Amino acid sequence: MTYKNIVGKQFGLLMILDEFKNEKGYRVCRCQCECGNIKIIYKNNITSGRTKSCGCLEDRNRRRFVDLSNRTFGRLKAVAPTDQRKDGYVVWECICKCGKTVHVVGRNLIRGETKSCGCLLKERSNISNQRFGHLLALYPDKTSKNSPRKWLCRCDCGNICSVSISNLRNGHTKSCGCLQDKEYRTLIDGTCLEVIASSKVSKNNRSGIKGVSYYSKTNSWIATLTFKGKRHYLGEYDNITAAAKARWKAEEEIIKPFIDEHRHLLNT
Known part of the structure; x- marks a missing residue:
């Protein structure tokens, strides 16, 4: 492999000051970054473009974010970015239409994964007095610990039964079970x-x-x-x-x- 002298040359934000072999025999360079830091970096990482700074560039990129100020996402209005980061993304302070203040990851706002402080889900979960087939939803079944999203319903036949909200909405359950006892086939x-x-x-x-x-x-x-x-x-x-x-x-x-x-x- 042909030796290439890179001393005195610029790679990204790095100026190569010196080049030598470390104790393991690998070629490394003493570099000065534009931010002022001096750091020892593997030569092949520099020439291949994998390393372009002492690390400040990565930190700078991590702190960059899309300005979401005053933008509305569902029921949430982004107010200001916080110092918090989650998976490298900025966490925003938001105000919900219901008046509650919450912190939401900017990525979740942009993708539409978070649209409220949680009040929207609560409203959608309220199916009181709604009819599903032969069933009328009355109120949540608080006795069901394993399935908190179950509702007590009154069937047209008069029976009261506990049914999960998902089974009501997707049409899997339309009665207390009395429909199964009827023979519709001729x-x-x-x-x-x-x-x-x-x-x-x-x-x-x-x-x-x-x-x-x-x-x-x-x-x-x-x-x-x-x-x-x-x-x-x-x-x-x-x-x-x-x-x-x-x-x-x-x-x-x-x-x-x-x-x-x-x-x-x-x-x-």
């Missing part, structure tokens, strides 16, 4: 009337057409129809269009007359 000769009358296609269906599936071994499309507990094979086809036509023909001949005959049961 079964006739082993056929569910609601199922065959529905045009809904299974998520696993690659064709997008009810009763038509792809058979990879033969690179073909198969049409089938399940009716009164039996699976009817309608044929194997080279293309999806032919398979779909076979399925639709079977629906017209078998399913439609059955639905028409019992349509009055679907409306009850």
